[in-house]
Amino acid sequence: MKRIFFAAFAALASLCPASANPPPLAVIYVRAGHLIEPTNGRVLDDRLIKVIDGRVAAVEPWHEPPQGAKLIDWSEKWVLPGxxxxxxxxxxxxxxxxxxxxxxxxxxxxxxxxxxxxxxxxxxxxxxxxxxxxxxxxxxxxxxxxxxxxxxxxxxxxxxxxxxxxxxxxxxxxxxxxxxxxxxxxxxxxxxxxxxxxxxxxxxxxxxxxxxxxxxxxxxxxxxxxxxxxxxxxxxxxxxxxxxxxxxxxxxxxxxxxxxxxxxxxxxxxxxxxxxxxxxxxxxxxxxxxxxxxxxxxxxxxxxxxxxxxxxxxxxxxxxxxxxxxxxxxxxxxxxxxxxxxxxxxxxxxxxxxxxxxxxxxxxxxxxxxxxxxxxxxxxxxxxGWADQVGSLTPGHWGDMVALNANPLADVRALEHVEQVMKGGRIVQ
Missing domain, CATH: 3.20.20.140 (Metal-dependent hydrolases)
Structure with missing residues (x-):
């Protein structure tokens, strides 16, 4: 009886391969010309932010992402967490x-x-x-x-x-x-x-x-x-x-x-x-x-x-x-x-x-x-109580970020003119 059950299960699995394999990870890259990281008060120039399934996976000095990868080019912008x-x-x-x-x-x-x-x-x-x-x-x-x-x-x-x-x-x-x-x-x-x-x-x-x-x-x-x-x-x-x-x-x-x-x-x-x-x-x-x-x-x-x-x-x-x-x-x-x-x-x-x-x-x-x-x-x-989820662009946090055309550290009113917004790795503006 067990052999019949497992044979039937194997046959069903062969007909439904998607159910046996998880969907591919959604990966995007963001090139940030100037990245403001508030947790340490630092400004990092020319950074590559890797976002997997909506969360920051890595922040590295700029280098070319893998061929064919989706890249959002904010190389001329000031970028900070949402x-x-x-x-x-x-x-x-x-x-x-x-x-x-x-x-x-x-x-x-x-x-x-x-x-x-x-x-x-x-x-x-x-x-x-x-x-x-x-x-x-x-x-x-x-x-x-x-x-x-x-x-x-x-x-x-x-x-x-x-x-x-x-x-x-x-x-x-x-x-x-x-x-x-x-x-x-x-x-x-x-x-x-x-x-x-x-x-x-x-x-x-x-x-x-x-x-x-x-x-x-x-x-x-x-x-x-x-x-x-x-x-x-x-x-x-x-x-x-x-x-x-x-x-x-x-x-x-x-x-x-x-x-x-x-x-x-x-x-x-x-x-x-x-x-x-x-x-x-x-x-x-x-x-x-x-x-x-x-x-x-x-x-x-x-x-x-x-x-x-x-x-x-x-x-x-x-x-x-x-x-x-x-x-x-x-x-x-x-x-x-x-x-x-x-x-x-x-x-x-x-x-x-x-x-x-x-x-x-x-x-x-x-x-x-x-x-x-x-x-x-x-x-x-x-x-x-969300410090591990938002408010930072370090690994593990949601890929929530904004891009500005001007430096808010020179003139904080630059924050009144947000150029682009990302929430969970998706551009909303």
Missing amino acids: LIDAHVHLADYLQTSNPAEPLLHSAEETAYLGARNARATLLAGFTAVHDVGSYRGTGNIELRNAINRGDVVGPRINAVGGYITVPGGGGEVTGLPSGMIVPPEMRMGVAANPAEVHRAVNLMLDKGANSIKLIVTGAVLTEGTEPGQIELSGPAVFAAVETAKARGSWVTSHAHGASGIHSAILAGSRGIEHASLIDAAGIAIAKAQGAYLVMDVYNGDYIAEVGRRDGWSASILRKNDETTEAQRQGFAKAVRANVRLVFGTDAGIFPHGLQARQFAYMVRYGMTPMQAIQSATSVAAEFL
Whole structure:
């Protein structure tokens, strides 16, 4: 009986040779005129990058690749790893003057907007992002899944799902006309105490979130909240951190005010988003705890200009004025203290695809161009827990890279004009 079975199996295998042999490896070569490697801050001239099945296999001094090999000639360009924006909101509409805006778009429309935003972000050279919240709780999770399936063109996404926020807090839709109801899918993360935070974190992780976003203080753009006011207590943050940790995940915290920053870091939050009103003690705590600060130092100018032009509320404009310059001075102090600073822009408040405008602000407030590039590559990858996957063009990392016509180390604004983008060994622009 065994002989009959093996004979039949051998006959079947002879009819289906493809099933017995793995597909050939996809191999491409990239000639980089000037390769910026952020992990060591070096610039390597005239390099040959070998990419196999989407990942970097070797980086060598230029030599002719094998005859007939596919070669991408970037010999006249500056090449660096794909950029990472660690604070975006892809699966939503742009900020407007109408506080009811989140309720005016269907789930279907929002999904199409997310696809458009993802494409714009990728074409601007950002091959990975941290999507830190969508009003429809699973919007960014489903967008990530669509990109991973190949249905939508976009960056790699670390998605948090919806915001974990107190009732009426900075992650809620507030300031609505009387009688207008916020639907349940926009309140998935509302939690009033540590027990409810535990539940909400588990819900987001069950829905497929990679990590968790807490709203620890009030927000500039949420009516009825104040940036300096603590909303989620230290015990609530600790409950979120421990719940996420038990499931192999982690937490970052929206916190503008100094007290909220202290509380969130000491409770175990890996990152602080905005950190607008950070003080000397907050910088020292971040340094001591190894926390990451994600400070959107470009965004305030956009809000001030467009908000006044388009009639955003006086409250929002006031809060923006109170936090913008303070945040930039705090950023400069954090640079001098050598705190871990991550590139994150809050894109979605301003149009997606314009994120690289922030690099010039980071340099203006104390970073070198190389430090700014590292904040959006190797440091951002560390923050996301993806240091072995992205943020570098050393062997084993994804073949995510961008090519520029000008040297960003001489003028960091060159990053605003990405010439070509590769994600996973494939040219997307």
